[in-house]
Amino acid sequence: MTESLDRDRLAAWRAYIEASQRLFTRLEDDLRACSGLSFADYHVLVLLSEAPGQRLRMGELADRLVFSPSRLTYQISSMQRRGLATRQPCPQDGRGSEAVLTAAGLLALREAAPHHLHSVRTHLMDGLDDAEVAALNRIFARLGRRLQGPTAP
Numbered sequence: 001m002t003e004s005l006d007r008d009r010l011a012a013w014r015a016y017i018e019a020s021q022r023l024f025t026r027l028e029d030d031l032r033a034c035s036g037l038s039f040a041d042y043h044v045l046v047l048l049s050e051a052p053g054q055r056l057r058m059g060e061l062a063d064r065l066v067f068s069p070s071r072l073t074y075q076i077s078s079m080q081r082r083g084l085a086t087r088q089p090c091p092q093d094g095r096g097s098e099a100v101l102t103a104a105g106l107l108a109l110r111e112a113a114p115h116h117l118h119s120v121r122t123h124l125m126d127g128l129d130d131a132e133v134a135a136l137n138r139i140f141a142r143l144g145r146r147l148q149g150p151t152a153p
Contacts, residue, residue, distance in 0.1 A: 023123055030119040035112035040065070040075055041084065042116060045109040048085060048101035055100040057090060072099075084108055 005013060028039040037045070047064055048054050056064075062072040076099050079085040084105035090096035125133070 026123050027116070027119055030123075031112065031116050034115035035108065037108060037112055040067075041079060042109070042112060044075060044079060044085060044099070045101065045105050045112075048099060049106060049109055051101075053100075054106070055088070055098045058087070058097050058099055061099050079105070 004010075024039070031037055031039060031042055035042075043065060044061070047061060048056060058069070058072060058076070061067075062069050065072065065075075067075065076085055076087050080087060082104075083102055086100050086102055087097050088100050090098050128136070
């Protein structure tokens, strides 16, 4: 049997879960209200806009988004119907495919970004001091590295 969490760790866990869900919901609601984009849409657009040639292999994009391949296929198909991204064969490997940012997708990102940044600042960053920002960065960078490792049994 797994040992339960002590009172402080249980309180930290519950505070994290509740606050992170509220934060994500608020950010997504704000994003949808100002741009019609979901958080997933926005994240795809950001990653594609930063990639060389504004394109990424589907597998790499899925890894970066922490999406299953089928979830990414659904996401890109939805974005393709709206003209935000497209899926093309990989030029170096005809068997693979890449997600590619469209001009409309780049425009949608540029229009949404200032509003999303304002939302992130308002609901998270402006309420933290420099030490808290550094602590969040340190904690989540370390956690992210640990979670990218081999899956535990």
